[in-house]
Amino acid sequence: MEKKPPLSKIYEALSAVADQRIDIQTDRAYVLSSDHAKRYTVKFLxxxxxxxxxxxxxxxxxxxxxxxxxxxxxxxxxxxxxxxWFRAVNWKQLNTKYKNQYDKAIAEFLEPFSEAVRSQIEDEVECVFHQLESMELTIKGNREPRNPE
Structure with a gap:
């Protein structure tokens, strides 16, 4: 993959998994946004x-x-x-509150946790990021509609 995502996208992905907002089909998957306003389509290439x-x-x-x-x-x-730790986080609301300054949104998310838990959360995100570094994947956009059915 040519470009790596910012760490903030890993936090959001972990929340989507924690909230079970992913519906995997045969040739695609649907992912509901954290505020449940949009449904994204991920196609398998x-x-x-x-x-x-x-x-x-x-x-x-x-x-x-x-x-x-x-x-x-x-x-x-x-x-x-x-x-x-990642359940029920409205990332859309946090990102809007901080005008897409993702570091500030992440800081607010981490605030209630102890230092030990924060360290484990940050470790989890870094671990996922390092896995991405060695992957050779094609990443493309698609123009499917985003509204939930």
């Missing part, structure tokens, strides 16, 4: 994925819908016992 989320479409790196699908498929290894 021969050696990669396409998605209609803004990060994938416009920035050309895998957005959180692709990352969440990769986690569900076992392409990205995660510690399932850590998922509870």
């Amino acid at each position: 021969e050696n990669g994925y396409s998605s209609n989320d803004n990060a994938t479409l416009w920035q050309h790196y895998p957005g959180y819908p692709i990352l969440a699908v990769m986690m569900m498929q076992g392409q990205l290894k995660i510690h399932e016992e850590r998922l509870s």
Whole structure:
């Protein structure tokens, strides 16, 4: 993959997995946004994925819908016992509050946790990021509609 996602997309993907907002079909998957307002379509390519989320479409790196699908498929290894920390986080609301300054949104998310838990959360995100570094995947945007059915 040519461009790696920012760490914030990994946090969002872990929340999508924790909240079970992913529906995997035969040739595609659907991922519901954290505020449940949009449904993203992730299509499976021969050696990669396409998605209609803004990060994938416009920035050309895998957005959180692709990352969440990769986690569900076992392409990205995660510690399932850590998922509870990522449940019920409205990333859309946090990102809007901080005008897409993702570091500030992440800081607010981490605030209520102890130092030990914060360290484990950050370790989880870094671990996923390092797995992405060695992957050779095709990442493309697609123009499927984003509204939930």
